[in-house]
Amino acid sequence: MTKFFLLVLCFFVAANTWAGDTARYSINELRLKYQKASLDEATAKEFNRQMSAYNGKDPLVKAYQAASEAVMAKYVWNPYSKLKHLQTASAMFQEAVKLDARQSEIRFLRFTVEHYVPRYLNLSGHIAEDKKRIIESLQEYPESGLSEGLARTMRDFMLSKDHCTAQEKKILRDVKI
DSSP, rough: HHHHHHHHHHHHHHHHSOOOOOSSSOHHHHHHHHHHHHOOOOHHHHHHHHHHTTOOOOOOHHHHHHHHHHHTTTTOOHHHHHHHHHHHHHHHHHHHHOOOTOHHHHHHHHHHHHSSSSSSSSSSTHHHHHHHHHHHHHHTTTTOOHHHHHHHHHHHHHTTTTTSSSHHHHHHHOOOO
């Protein structure tokens, strides 16, 4: 799970700011905090504390709220606590997707978490649909509304390791960013 967080966080740092920032929950700042949270327990706790206070309806902020729960699973030793954080993250991701099913960054965040959650926990049920949405949005680039940095980050991540089939990788390699 450590490799997952390092890889995802490096990608998010490279991504440009998405429109829709709010004063306390700037998407660019949330990306950076998420990156730091994956590397440092104290930062993860502070990030989770900040995100736990969020009661708004911005779907992307809600997705980062879910990601803050998922990253906390890395720092608790009790298996029950790990599972509880992952279940909470799963429910929050579900709510974020319900608010904006077309938002690719939400789908990407959920995909990156679910891809690394052990399958036997039954918390990885959205991988196929999220991957489909991610690939579609990359194929639609730049009309998809993704920034160049975020599109590149998503494409590079999807091309790495076993995230996609050979056919899907061919499609992604043909995307011009």
